[in-house]
Structure formats: C-alpha cells, structure tokens
Amino acid sequence: MTLITDNTEADMRRRILVVAERLFRQIGYQKTTVADIAKVLQMSPANVYRFFDSKKAIHKGVARHLMGEVEQAAENIAAADGPAAKRLRDLLGTIHRMNRERYVGDEKLHEMVAIAMEENWDVCINHMEHILAAIGQVVAQGAATGEFDAPDVPLAAGCTCTAMVRFFHPQMIAQSFDNEGPTLDQMVDFVLAGLRAGRHTASP
Amino acid sequence: MTLITDNTEADMRRRILVVAERLFRQIGYQKTTVADIAKVLQMSPANVYRFFDSKKAIHKGVARHLMGEVEQAAENIAAADGPAAKRLRDLLGTIHRMNRERYVGDEKLHEMVAIAMEENWDVCINHMEHILAAIGQVVAQGAATGEFDAPDVPLAAGCTCTAMVRFFHPQMIAQSFDNEGPTLDQMVDFVLAGLRAGRHTASP
Structure with a gap:
C-alpha cells in the first residue's frame, strides 16, 4: 500500500513534470502527447488530466x-x-x-x-x-x-x-x-x- | 521610345522593389508571388526574373x-x-x-x-x-x-x-x-x- 499512499497530489504532479520534461527534451514539445507521458508513468491519460487539465498546463509546470x-x-x-x-x-x-x-x-x-x-x-x-x-x-x-x-x-x-x-x-x-x-x-x-x-x- | 529607353536596369530594379514593398505590406511576403509583382508592372514574370533571380532576392532588396x-x-x-x-x-x-x-x-x-x-x-x-x-x-x-x-x-x-x-x-x-x-x-x-x-x- 506504500506506493499508493505515497502518491499524494504534489508528488504525482512532480512525477508527471519530471517525465514530461524528459520527453519534451527527447522528442520535443509538439510531438509529445499526454498519452506518451501517461504511458511512461504506467497510468491512463485520464489520470494525468486529473493533475493537469491540459498539455499546456504541463508545459507551464515544466517551464x-x-x-x-x-x-x-x-x-x-x-x-x-x-x-x-x-x-x-x-x-x-x-x-x-x-x-x-x-x-x-x-x-x-x-x-x-x-x-x-x-x-x-x-x-x-x-x-x-x-x-x-x-x-x-x-x-x-x-x-x-x-x-x-x-x-x-x-x-x-x-x-x-x-x-x-x-x-x-x-x-x-x-x-x-x-x-x-x-x-x-x-x-x-x-x-x-x-x-x-x-x-x-x-x-x- | 522614351518609355523604353528610360527602363535602364537600375530604374527597373527600383520599380520592381517599390511594387514588391507595397505588395508585401498589403498582402504579406509569403502570399505575394513574383507573378503578382509582374502583373502590377504590366510585364511578364520572366521579365522580373531578368532583374532579380528569385523572390528571395526581391525580399533582400526591399529589406x-x-x-x-x-x-x-x-x-x-x-x-x-x-x-x-x-x-x-x-x-x-x-x-x-x-x-x-x-x-x-x-x-x-x-x-x-x-x-x-x-x-x-x-x-x-x-x-x-x-x-x-x-x-x-x-x-x-x-x-x-x-x-x-x-x-x-x-x-x-x-x-x-x-x-x-x-x-x-x-x-x-x-x-x-x-x-x-x-x-x-x-x-x-x-x-x-x-x-x-x-x-x-x-x-x-
């Protein structure tokens, strides 16, 4: 259960931003989709959208x-x-x-x-x-x-x-x-x- | 014959640039074609190309x-x-x-x-x-x-x-x-x- 209880909102947001920054660097912002980010994190895109309501919001966090x-x-x-x-x-x-x-x-x-x-x-x-x-x-x-x-x-x-x-x-x-x-x-x-x-x- | 003899190379280049600048301002550089410029000057595109070998060269002259x-x-x-x-x-x-x-x-x-x-x-x-x-x-x-x-x-x-x-x-x-x-x-x-x-x- 530790893994799940560790997933506080702040922690999840941080994890999403770390993966997003890596993908933006590797394949570029335009080509990266929310689905790509979700896939690396082994979660659904819908779950990513629970923390950031758009790819633009993720970009903002990375910036x-x-x-x-x-x-x-x-x-x-x-x-x-x-x-x-x-x-x-x-x-x-x-x-x-x-x-x-x-x-x-x-x-x-x-x-x-x-x-x-x-x-x-x-x-x-x-x-x-x-x-x-x-x-x-x-x-x-x-x-x-x-x-x-x-x-x-x-x-x-x-x-x-x-x-x-x-x-x-x-x-x-x-x-x-x-x-x-x-x-x-x-x-x-x-x-x-x-x-x-x-x-x-x-x-x- | 005056009109024709006035069309020295320098003069023609100047006229093309004046028309090109006006069209670039009016409809934008990307949308302006050499044919548009030629049409205003009542000449053929081929004639424009005698003075500027590309649209890029015309742009350079206007800039x-x-x-x-x-x-x-x-x-x-x-x-x-x-x-x-x-x-x-x-x-x-x-x-x-x-x-x-x-x-x-x-x-x-x-x-x-x-x-x-x-x-x-x-x-x-x-x-x-x-x-x-x-x-x-x-x-x-x-x-x-x-x-x-x-x-x-x-x-x-x-x-x-x-x-x-x-x-x-x-x-x-x-x-x-x-x-x-x-x-x-x-x-x-x-x-x-x-x-x-x-x-x-x-x-x-």
Whole structure:
C-alpha cells in the first residue's frame, strides 16, 4: 500500500513534470502527447488530466521548473556576502550561462521557450520579476555601502537588466552565436560603470 | 521610345522593389508571388526574373531599402553638430522609433523581418554594422571633446548598441508591448552615465 499512499497530489504532479520534461527534451514539445507521458508513468491519460487539465498546463509546470532553477541560483548569489560589484558580475554571468545552457543549441528546449513566450507569457513575466528582484537586491546593497550611486534602485536594476537583454534572452543569445559585439565581461564592466557613476550629471 | 529607353536596369530594379514593398505590406511576403509583382508592372514574370533571380532576392532588396532609410537617418545625426551626448540621445531614440514604426504592430512587415533574419541574415549584419558605425562616430566625437571617457571607442560603441537591444531589435520591441521596465530616455541616461564614467575603476 506504500506506493499508493505515497502518491499524494504534489508528488504525482512532480512525477508527471519530471517525465514530461524528459520527453519534451527527447522528442520535443509538439510531438509529445499526454498519452506518451501517461504511458511512461504506467497510468491512463485520464489520470494525468486529473493533475493537469491540459498539455499546456504541463508545459507551464515544466517551464516554471526550468526557470525556477535560474531564479534559485540568482537568489543565492543575491543573499551572499561580499562587495556588490563582484556579486553583480557573478549574478549577471550566472543568469547568462544558465539560460544559454538551458535554451540555446538545443532545438527542442528552444521550442519550449518559444511556446512559453506564446502560450504562457505570465510564466515569463513572473520569471523576469524574480530575476529583477535579485538584481535589485544587489544594487540596493551596493547603493547602501556607497559602491553604487543609484538613488533610484528599482530604476537602476531595471536598466541593468535591460542592458543585459542580449545575454539573458534565449532568442537574443541564440542570435548572437557568431559572438560579435562586446563579451559578457565587457558588458558587465559597462553596466558597472553606469551604476558607479550615477545619474546626477545634467542630461542633455 | 522614351518609355523604353528610360527602363535602364537600375530604374527597373527600383520599380520592381517599390511594387514588391507595397505588395508585401498589403498582402504579406509569403502570399505575394513574383507573378503578382509582374502583373502590377504590366510585364511578364520572366521579365522580373531578368532583374532579380528569385523572390528571395526581391525580399533582400526591399529589406535593404527599409533598413537603408534608418541608416541614412542615423548617419545624418552622426554627421551633425552639437554636443555628443545630445546627439547620441537623438540617434538612439531615432533608431528605436524608426524600427518600431517599421516593424512593430504591422504583422506583415514583422513577417518580413523574421524572413530577413532567417534567409538574408547578411543584410541584417550589414545593417547592424552601419548603425554601429554611426554610434561609434558620435562616441568618438564625445571622447575627443572629453564629454565621454571612452578610451576604446569601438568597445564603448558596441556596449552602447548592445545595451539598447531591447529598444532596437524588432522582436524585442514587439515583446515589450506592455512597456514594463525603463523608458527609452531612462535607458539612454543609464548608457550616457556609463560613457561619461569610463572604465578606469578597477573591476572586481
């Protein structure tokens, strides 16, 4: 009976998402059916639908998981000790590398991102808010210690995040395969210069 | 005989591109055939093929024209007088607005961009080089007058251009329809702060 009593709802949802992610990676999101997922789990499609009311809902769960790992890594760096500039470099680089490893050069995972952007845009928005919050946390620490001159922390964090779009956004990473333009470290230098300088100079 | 002698090769190519651009805007690139273009020009498809060996080549010509207008506007601003920071703001804003007007909110022109990126990537690369050169010209002027602290002008121009991807790239403009994040002017402030600050501070 242990097997059956272990099958709590949360546990079943987790198992379905693990299998779905594996199948999406192996055969692609479009080609994977709910029946395929059910078959691996030795259950009926109807049973899968008890936990997720559509394939889209399963996709959303898988996307949340993939993005959640990046958010967790970002939050760990934001919560660590050390100079803000050093941690901001670490943070921006980690987001770039994790997104590149996840979504670029793997056509099947890239398909997942494209579908997330079309069908589950709220998941993407939510992810960007988490990443922005982690960046904001480090910028706020830098502003508090005087490392950064950022009187408007949310604005400075927003500009930092926007400046890094080429290195964060899966589509932009994929399009920059020829590696033209500044390197990640050069771009972070540029952003840090902006954060250190502040914006008191009268703008033309 | 005047009509016929006026039909020099350059003139005919121009006429074909004008008609093609109009049809691409009206009925979309995919649905427009070379026969449609020929019909408007009251000539045979075979005659169109004398000037462009494929529909793809016509697309390339239309894309070059659309992008060329932005390049021309950018080069005019780069060649003008006045403080570098003011002109850089003008330049970055102009590129954003022209790209937004051209490619966003118009599904048919957006289709053209997507196809340019897939099939005529060299046209896109060439366009980006022109835009980068105009930005580099203004950054160099700012560095020469001491407005900017940019010892490595090509690098500073590259970082400026990369920081503005969210406002330049048609796909990124289209995805930012909800206007979250910094405004164009806030982003330009951030970039100008970076250019003024330079990069002599020791990087962590």
